[in-house]
Amino acid sequence: MRISTKGRYGLTIIVELGKRYGEGPVPLRKIAEEQTLSEAYLEQLIPLLRNGGLVKSIRGAYGGYKLSKEPCEMTAGDVIRLLEGPIQLVEGLEETDIPQQSLWLKISEAVRVVLDTTTIEDLIQSERNQPQSDGYMFYI
Numbered sequence: 001m002r003i004s005t006k007g008r009y010g011l012t013i014i015v016e017l018g019k020r021y022g023e024g025p026v027p028l029r030k031i032a033e034e035q036t037l038s039e040a041y042l043e044q045l046i047p048l049l050r051n052g053g054l055v056k057s058i059r060g061a062y063g064g065y066k067l068s069k070e071p072c073e074m075t076a077g078d079v080i081r082l083l084e085g086p087i088q089l090v091e092g093l094e095e096t097d098i099p100q101q102s103l104w105l106k107i108s109e110a111v112r113v114v115l116d117t118t119t120i121e122d123l124i125q126s127e128r129n130q131p132q133s134d135g136y137m138f139y140i
Helices: 005-019 028-035 039-051 076-084 098-117 120-128
Strands: 055-058 064-067
Touching: 005 028, 005 039, 005 055, 005 064, 005 076, 005 120, 028 039, 028 064, 039 055, 039 064, 039 076, 076 098, 076 120
Parallel strands: none
Antiparallel strands: 055 064
């Protein structure tokens, strides 16, 4: 299974909105600037996230986007399935030899479990727990 930029950037949008959950709407421009991503590409993804029920849009001068539910209630699997489709490692599995079928099914299930048990809140906490680098590198 390969996650495209659509899935990666979509997950980035959701995580950034999750970091600001409860603070009001966030303009896409702000996410694009902070993450150095193309605002035009994010604008293509946001309707998919909105129509899929993951984000809400707020119009007006102070408008933007916010999560439709708390970060702890949304999983990485929700986002990836919406943007990438079914989580499937191998296509045409029925035509594969039985021993290989079993392997591909186990791997696909493991990927599904990780995506479905990792909440957006988990991703936010993971980022917060990373040590901050000051940009210096020392050689001995």
